Amino acid sequence: MKKIMNRAEDYTDEMLRGIYEVHRGRVKCAADDLRCYCTAEKVEGKVAIVTGGGNGHLPLFLGYVGKGMLDGCGVGDVFQSPSGKQIYYIAKEVEAGAGVLFLYGNYTGDIMVFDDASERLEMDDIETMSIVGADDVNSSDDVNVRRGVAGIFFMYKAAGARAMSMGNLQEVYDAAQKAKENTRTVGFALTPCIIPEKGKPNFELQENEMAMGMGIHGEPGVWNGPIMTSSEIAKESCDTILKDMEVKEGEEVAILINGLGSTPLDEQYILANDVICYLNSRGIRVYRSWVGEFATSMEMAGASITVCKVDEELKAWFEMPVDTPFYKQN
Amino acid sequence: MKKIMNRAEDYTDEMLRGIYEVHRGRVKCAADDLRCYCTAEKVEGKVAIVTGGGNGHLPLFLGYVGKGMLDGCGVGDVFQSPSGKQIYYIAKEVEAGAGVLFLYGNYTGDIMVFDDASERLEMDDIETMSIVGADDVNSSDDVNVRRGVAGIFFMYKAAGARAMSMGNLQEVYDAAQKAKENTRTVGFALTPCIIPEKGKPNFELQENEMAMGMGIHGEPGVWNGPIMTSSEIAKESCDTILKDMEVKEGEEVAILINGLGSTPLDEQYILANDVICYLNSRGIRVYRSWVGEFATSMEMAGASITVCKVDEELKAWFEMPVDTPFYKQN
Numbered sequence: 001m002k003k004i005m006n007r008a009e010d011y012t013d014e015m016l017r018g019i020y021e022v023h024r025g026r027v028k029c030a031a032d033d034l035r036c037y038c039t040a041e042k043v044e045g046k047v048a049i050v051t052g053g054g055n056g057h058l059p060l061f062l063g064y065v066g067k068g069m070l071d072g073c074g075v076g077d078v079f080q081s082p083s084g085k086q087i088y089y090i091a092k093e094v095e096a097g098a099g100v101l102f103l104y105g106n107y108t109g110d111i112m113v114f115d116d117a118s119e120r121l122e123m124d125d126i127e128t129m130s131i132v133g134a135d136d137v138n139s140s141d142d143v144n145v146r147r148g149v150a151g152i153f154f155m156y157k158a159a160g161a162r163a164m165s166m167g168n169l170q171e172v173y174d175a176a177q178k179a180k181e182n183t184r185t186v187g188f189a190l191t192p193c194i195i196p197e198k199g200k201p202n203f204e205l206q207e208n209e210m211a212m213g214m215g216i217h218g219e220p221g222v223w224n225g226p227i228m229t230s231s232e233i234a235k236e237s238c239d240t241i242l243k244d245m246e247v248k249e250g251e252e253v254a255i256l257i258n259g260l261g262s263t264p265l266d267e268q269y270i271l272a273n274d275v276i277c278y279l280n281s282r283g284i285r286v287y288r289s290w291v292g293e294f295a296t297s298m299e300m301a302g303a304s305i306t307v308c309k310v311d312e313e314l315k316a317w318f319e320m321p322v323d324t325p326f327y328k329q330n
Numbered sequence: 331m332k333k334i335m336n337r338a339e340d341y342t343d344e345m346l347r348g349i350y351e352v353h354r355g356r357v358k359c360a361a362d363d364l365r366c367y368c369t370a371e372k373v374e375g376k377v378a379i380v381t382g383g384g385n386g387h388l389p390l391f392l393g394y395v396g397k398g399m400l401d402g403c404g405v406g407d408v409f410q411s412p413s414g415k416q417i418y419y420i421a422k423e424v425e426a427g428a429g430v431l432f433l434y435g436n437y438t439g440d441i442m443v444f445d446d447a448s449e450r451l452e453m454d455d456i457e458t459m460s461i462v463g464a465d466d467v468n469s470s471d472d473v474n475v476r477r478g479v480a481g482i483f484f485m486y487k488a489a490g491a492r493a494m495s496m497g498n499l500q501e502v503y504d505a506a507q508k509a510k511e512n513t514r515t516v517g518f519a520l521t522p523c524i525i526p527e528k529g530k531p532n533f534e535l536q537e538n539e540m541a542m543g544m545g546i547h548g549e550p551g552v553w554n555g556p557i558m559t560s561s562e563i564a565k566e567s568c569d570t571i572l573k574d575m576e577v578k579e580g581e582e583v584a585i586l587i588n589g590l591g592s593t594p595l596d597e598q599y600i601l602a603n604d605v606i607c608y609l610n611s612r613g614i615r616v617y618r619s620w621v622g623e624f625a626t627s628m629e630m631a632g633a634s635i636t637v638c639k640v641d642e643e644l645k646a647w648f649e650m651p652v653d654t655p656f657y658k659q660n
Contacts (some may be wrong), residue, residue: 004598005560007596014599014600015596017603018602021619022606023483059595166497190332210332227332233334262629264591267333268334268348270348273344273345273348276352296595298596299593329630
């Protein structure tokens, strides 16, 4: 295991210490718990949006806490959920008089945690609503059990923008829901990653082998086979997405090309080019593209392709400014 | 070789096609040559700053072309220089009546290329000045032959800020020079990377071995040995830097913790935390930290630590806003 760290058991806490130190003044922790990550730029009267999940996916999840996106994030150990109590403390800290939207990935552990926090907050008369990201098409045909992956970015963006324009809790929820309904992702891995506490790869792939549809924690995909070219990957991934979500000729989409960790930006742009060319060949217009690392699996190689079908309302939300320590958009 | 690409020989051009497509309206190419990368947001009367170098280091070099930093960038094949003619075309395109500063890394091939471009521009009565980044302490005791690595970011930032405030060519050069004199970097690699056209690793490291002082093209460092802990790496690297550049107790520095490619942000922040703690223990105050991928070697694992000793003038330049497709600062 080749990692820049000290003791494996301190991996997440030392990372958090670094983040609080580097971005001091902009973020803080609640309840004296490093894992309770909150914005220091609370906006009174705004719906608070709280997310959370296991560590190991930076900039997901905590990187989206800041102006124009989220207000708090519960941080678990690598690939482990935070606790309900931690989410509760975060929500108490960032709640600003307009209720709290819980917006997180569709994983059993996380659902239990956020449900627990909702119950605790209900006793304090703080209203909550919950919505999960479930954009990973290849993870299931049943949309209710699909995993949440990089496409949650568009839900954060829509909900964050609606909250910044002082929408009420239902309106912020509806914005997240609208982004969710129109977002699909396909991901694929070229190499595994290593959980620091375990010290060995979380799965195996042969030399020259890729895993189509693999999840961001190494959940098995739909096939393992020889690495395809970028343009072949773009075509298969887009076909999978467009079979699941109709996008008519002439309609517009936003795309997110997400590097999983060790895949360089160079390759992400090669893939972006192929995805845009393929969508254009099907008469679909890409109104805007995001390319970079948005939801990683530490040092896993691979990428994901997210397509979000947009109308003028979604585009307006997507164009609103964001300023977090990890993500800026003017 | 596990890369998301099509033909290896198209790697750089297809990457560039993706970048022009995704950031259309903000960047363009000169002379109908993809490798002649220019801002589309030219500011009349401003000193133009042009950089360049081999591909494979994104966001270096072209990622710093945009508002508040650079105006153009020559892009070579992976780890290969662009041509003098390409730099000439770029300079002709972005020159805005106040001359051109060439600011690039201290590598023999690149020096020849920029000198060639300077001669061509002289014949067109366009004034140029040249300065190279040479911040890699471990690459040589002789500051004139040191390689340029991630610390060039602070030179770009200072020069870009001075140019934006409409300094003349000499003043913009002086700003770059001031950042250069106060900047030192130490880097280390945990794994090699693979040049697409070659298809095999550019050097070898054993399991559990790291290379202290290795260059961003795999140039040999000062020692290979067992991976140290993050805090040990922080101490050794800072000691190397502070032995070369005195920073007195009570003085302030900016730091840049740069991931080389496959090292996750998690680890970069662990390292940042250790660097800040160690500098503080020596009475040095870190006024601001940059953490992320600023100068990579494709999928190489490892990082670099840059320390820049600052005064109020440098801090003012560093605080000025930047907005490029790859880097934003408010």
